[in-house]
Amino acid sequence: MLPDMGQAPPVIHWFRRDLRILDNTALLHASRSYPSVVPTYILSDWKANHRWTGPNRQAFLCDSLKALAGNLGTIDGRLIIRTGDPIEELGRLVEETGAAAIYYNRDPDPHGKLVEEKLARKCSEWGIECHGWNDVTLHTPDEVLTKSGDPYRVYTPYSNNWLSLDKPTPLPKPGKLDTPKNLRSDPLPRLSHWNLDTAAGGIVEAGEKAALGRLKTAVSARLADYGGMRDCPSASGTSRLSQDLRYGLVSIRTVYRRVHEARKASRSPSTRESMHTYIKELAWREFYMAILHHFPNVLKEEFNPDWRGLPWETPGENFEAWKEGRTGFPIVDAGMRELCETGFMHNRVRMIVAMFLTKDLHIDWREGESYFMQQLVDGEIASNNGGWQWSAGTGADAAPYFRIQNPWSQSKRHDPDGEYIKRWIPELKDVEAKLLHEAPEGNEPLAKDYPLPCLDHGEERKRTLAIFKKHKEQL
Ligand code: FAD
Numbered sequence: 443m444l445p446d447m448g449q450a451p452p453v454i455h456w457f458r459r460d461l462r463i464l465d466n467t468a469l470l471h472a473s474r475s476y477p478s479v480v481p482t483y484i485l486s487d488w489k490a491n492h493r494w495t496g497p498n499r500q501a502f503l504c505d506s507l508k509a510l511a512g513n514l515g516t517i518d519g520r521l522i523i524r525t526g527d528p529i530e531e532l533g534r535l536v537e538e539t540g541a542a543a544i545y546y547n548r549d550p551d552p553h554g555k556l557v558e559e560k561l562a563r564k565c566s567e568w569g570i571e572c573h574g575w576n577d578v579t580l581h582t583p584d585e586v587l588t589k590s591g592d593p594y595r596v597y598t599p600y601s602n603n604w605l606s607l608d609k610p611t612p613l614p615k616p617g618k619l620d621t622p623k624n625l626r627s628d629p630l631p632r633l634s635h636w637n638l639d640t641a642a643g644g645i646v647e648a649g650e651k652a653a654l655g656r657l658k659t660a661v662s663a664r665l666a667d668y669g670g671m672r673d674c675p676s677a678s679g680t681s682r683l684s685q686d687l688r689y690g691l692v693s694i695r696t697v698y699r700r701v702h703e704a705r706k707a708s709r710s711p712s713t714r715e716s717m718h719t720y721i722k723e724l725a726w727r728e729f730y731m732a733i734l735h736h737f738p739n740v741l742k743e744e745f746n747p748d749w750r751g752l753p754w755e756t757p758g759e760n761f762e763a764w765k766e767g768r769t770g771f772p773i774v775d776a777g778m779r780e781l782c783e784t785g786f787m788h789n790r791v792r793m794i795v796a797m798f799l800t801k802d803l804h805i806d807w808r809e810g811e812s813y814f815m816q817q818l819v820d821g822e823i824a825s826n827n828g829g830w831q832w833s834a835g836t837g838a839d840a841a842p843y844f845r846i847q848n849p850w851s852q853s854k855r856h857d858p859d860g861e862y863i864k865r866w867i868p869e870l871k872d873v874e875a876k877l878l879h880e881a882p883e884g885n886e887p888l889a890k891d892y893p894l895p896c897l898d899h900g901e902e903r904k905r906t907l908a909i910f911k912k913h914k915e916q917l
Pocket residue numbers: 672680681682683684685687688723724726727728730787788789790792793796814818820821822823825826827828829830833
């Protein structure tokens with residue numbers, strides 16, 4: 443039996459990575475164009491788990507969906523959850539509800555785009571409208587091109603162009619959604635839905651309200667000194683909004699606007715400079731999304747063709763030690779343990795551990811990329827691929843291969859008192875700070891239960907230089 447739809451047909455809003463009601467482009471347009479909206483989320487079946495699906499991100503998704511369901515209730519909406527292939531499930535829902543259209547915000551990832559193309563074809567078969575909106579970025583990849591209309595391959599000219607463009611303004615909250623009654627919904631998911639076990643204990647709170655709280659804290663307390671503190675892993679010096687942007691718990695327009703306004707209102711040149719630096723980080727996010735859009739092959743191979751076919755080593759015991767935070771390099775181990783315990787790692791430390799894997803352990807960046815995707819709550823295909831290819835020296839505007847960070851001096855520069863290291867490696871809590879930033883003398887471990895360094899950085903650096911140089915000569 444068809445549910446009671448009233449007079450006019452409803453419209454489906456398909457939630458994807460926009461799990462919020464405030465400043466949501468497609469949801470607002472859906473609610474303004476039709477008297478009743480069916481807010482829908484389609485869960486993938488566990489048999490469709492990707493090799494990058496991991497418990498931390500899925501746990502955050504579960505909690506964000508729960509919060510979304512609650513938020514929708516405040517505007518007379520009811521979240522309808524279905525499980526399976528998105529096109530088939532949306533088709534079923536169209537049939538059940540007599541919906542006249544499907545609204546959604548576009549996904550920047552290659553797979554998401556394929557699904558959208560298929561959905562557009564199906565909607566015309568079903569005789570209904572299909573509306574996709576740009577919502578994930580301030581500017582689409584095709585809005586930021588060189589004068590000759592080509593994609594940028596280097597960040598600085600990209601960001602100069604990006605910064606010069608007018609930014610879209612945040613949108614209001616939709617009015618009442620009046621979701622039709624009696625529609626069937628699957629229950630809110632738990633981790634077991636994807637056949638996954640426990641997630642990390644230290645994951646940040648999920649949901650739109652928590653994300654808006656983080657934005658408020660960032661703008662009022664963190665970003666004034668972002669320039670000075672963002673490379674200090676022991677401090678709360680960054681916004682911690684990456685998972686919120688990943689799941690669309692807060693919109694990029696709202697983030698940009700709040701920071702832009704705070705910057706305009708500030709009389710302090712250093713605060714204004716810091717907030718500008720922050721905005722440029724938002725441009726990095728869109729730069730990597732543009733790279734993935736124009737060069738989707740980066741998910742398989744090196745962006746820079748010169749570095750395709752490098753001889754990487756087969757991951758063995760040292761790869762396991764890297765994952766578990768027991769390489770004997772305190773700054774590397776602290777980062778990997780932070781990741782294990784919270785599903786997050788500070789950006790500076792991500793760079794250190796990524797360079798360590800590729801340049802000291804000589805392990806393929808794709809192995810690190812995969813492991814990060816399995817663990818990170820903010821796992822974002824474009825930024826993760828960009829970060830890994832940057833560190834490996836193979837990506838767009840990457841670190842040149844001969845600029846190999848030394849984990850000891852990085853540690854000394856960015857965590858001089860060892861506060862970050864000691865937070866994540868309790869075995870080292872009584873070790874004098876200066877000893878944390880140098881290879882231990884002789885064969886004496888730093889602490890009873892802490893391993894000796896698994897390699898000599900100087901030696902491995904020389905090997906890397908030789909490997910890259912030889913590869914270049916063979917081109
Ligand atoms: P802030 O410093 O407060 O920055 C604000 C926002 O800008 C971030 O939330 C993020 O959306 C964006 N941003 C900042 N730095 C970068 C960057 N280098 N590249 C792209 N966007 C950036 N970021 C992800 O969101 N998802 C990932 O999967 C991811 N993987 C990474 C892998 C490696 C190897 C490296 C080196 C970096 C990776 N980053 C990734 C980028 C960066 O580490 C995180 O965005 C940042 O640590 C998130 O913390 P924050 O929100 O406090 O950042």
